[in-house]
Amino acid sequence: MRKSELIKKFQGQEATIGIVGLGYVGLPLALRFSEVGYPVLGFDIHAGKVARLNAGETLIEHIPSSAIASANARGFSATTDFSRIGEADALILCVPTPLTKHREPDLSFVLDTLASLLPYLRPGQVVSLESTTYPGTTDEELGPRIEKQGLVLGQDIFLVYSPEREDPGNPNFTTNTIPKIVGGRTPACLEVGLALYGQVIDQLVPVSSTRAAELTKLLENIHRAVNIGLVNEMKIVADKLDIDIHEVIAAAATKPFGFTAYQPGPGLGGHCIPIDPFYLTWKAREYGVHTRFIELAGEVNSAMPDYVMMKLAGALNDRCKSIKGSKVLVLGIAYKKNVDDMRESPSVILMEKLRDAGAEVSYSDPHVPVFPETREHHFDLSSVTLTADNVADFDCILLATDHDRFDYGVIAKAALVIDSRGRIPAAANVVKA
Template sequence: MSSKDLIERIGTKNVVIGVVGLGYVGLPLVLRFIEMGFTVLGFDIAADKVAVLNQGKSPIEHISNDRMAEAVKAGFVATTDFSRAPEADILILCVPTPLNKYREPDLSYVISTVESLLPHIRAGQMMSLESTTYPGTTAEELAPRIEGRGFTIGTDYFLVYSAEREDPGNPDFTTHTIPKVCGGHTPACRDVGVALYGSIIDRVVPVSSTQVAELTKLLENIHRAVNIGLVNEMKIVADRMGINIREVIDAAATKPFGFVPYYPGPGLGGHCIPIDPFYLTWKAREFGVSTRFIELAGEVNGAMPDYVVDKVRTALNDRCKSVKGSRILVLGIAYKPNVDDMRESPSVLIMEKLRDLGAEIFYSDPHVPVFPKMREHHFDLSSVPVTPETLAGHDCVLLATDHARFDYGMIAEHAQLIVDSRGKFDVDLDKVVSA
């Protein structure tokens, strides 16, 4: 099948979309394709997740069961059987790209996914990688494996890179309203990718290569990481000077040009911002380039959980209490407000550090009723209700994630001590310590 034939079939929606990885990136993509009239087959290695999805239920809080049920009703099927890959005309890979313990790229999920698909791919398909990664991954890791099956990329198989741009829980931007950057291994590949994504997304931005598309995604996230690092460092300076950094930021933001407000916090969270900069720093070393600016921002952001813990320790000490033996209630353990996403949450690091110092740790999060199983972090805890009695029964309340469902007025009234890492409380209150 030529690129022209595949583009024509995409235009008439006479293709089956295979989405591999049904998490925070893959599942919204599944729903968008279905809503636009495509047939979708989902792949995931987690049998329990597949079973839940096939029942028409959503494993992600901000995706409703009703939307999932409608998808199943429309013909969506999830499977763990990668031998069904030939049924799909398009294979879209939405799998994790974490760092290993040495803070180097871990492409094991991408590679294992491709290796699982390779025996089953066929001529005329398109494969798209959406996972954030370093420039060259698509050309250096995926292309040779596909060519090893005897296909000619750009002629009888098509390969593109188009990074996800999801922002879970953000009601202002959805899958179809966020512009999509797309680069192809060849111009014919790019044309197929643009046709595919253009069928479900309002604006597609074609670029000249997969490497350009890969670096674009990294630049977006490094831009955020560096600016957050800057404002976190400014927070520490302002705190020493007795100045409210959030008042400073709000005042600076009145300038109508040349300034974009970023706000400090207890550290970076989510699957992108804490991880992606290190993909570039690792790859840059191959070219003899030192990315000192990026690495410095990473150091500043990585130190913020310790900064918050020190604030808790000092605040308790000022009240003649030690961290050891204190009952500390952490408010919000998801990595950002109003979602259930725990990936790389700085709240968890803070909880561990306080526990190691001897504190008795509790948490409340309306989006995370039970502390989930995580690869590197272990707490046998469930969310406690935020009531006047609960608040008064803790030596310190630490606001780590500022969910909208928290009653901040009630918290301010009944908590004995508040350490605020999100700027939600009146810093003039004697019981509030800014962190």
């Protein structure tokens, strides 16, 4: 009875949706449910973030404040009070899943969040995990903890894994247009999960289990990590052969089948691609499997900042300068173009390497006006405005993230440009890295 009643509430848009974690994944999802007409309650542990959302302010650059204000007008609100968990019919967990210092899965955010929910769970709810994780997490970690509350999965409460597929800053896809994978702990859980997402997502892709859904997400990200590792290695080979790898990629991309173009860069960034493959390598070791291919791609991508540093040092040396004492301007500190997301950004790693080598480091990023406070990276800097005069003040310009808002005509006039993204035409003052 609970299953049919809950499905009916979702189909009638009468269910209250609880989104736990209001970041790059949770906030767009909350706005989508609100847009369709569901009552939405957002949960987050950061009081400042909650206050800004309730005041109609955005937290993410590509989401306008008007979208938050509109959702507020429709009844969306955010809270730090987890005792209100019982008000929600659906609880969607959108929290980070980073790695430990030993590159092993860190489920502390997921498990701590679940611990905050457990005292307030009730029959007739669905819990959906969207955080990327290793196969078995939903079944082995979440399921037993929920059952200890006296709730029977598939009867009293429903457990789902449905991985996020957000691509921040990509105007070609929105939350509702990206097909969504859904796996349930039981067949009844899957039915409820499909009803939960069915009104807000254009296409659902049901799979046989939460484990299959978890592995699907990892495969997607590993596919990208491995192919980016391949093209990064090809970039090094092409450089030795005095061939422009970007010309080669563009030519290869004209093949209408069997080839997908990936672009090289100074490393991997974002919360997914540099991290998620190691969730599978860790789990695979439990079964005696050594994932050499995945780990090799990780090694190649992790080494790219050192390759860029080598090219930069060599270029300065050719001009009778050293890194120490040189004024270096890093262009773009977000992990990819046209966003303000700095998670795992290779640009920041490059800034630290330059600082450690004695350079006077500055940065310019129209999407990040002030270097934010983070747990691991510390720079008391603000973004430098790019002008012809400013560019002339630096010994070296390092293009790390190729935002469209940069004036590449001005950048190309610098004394020395280290181009890790292939955006600047070849010239005597431009070194490809």
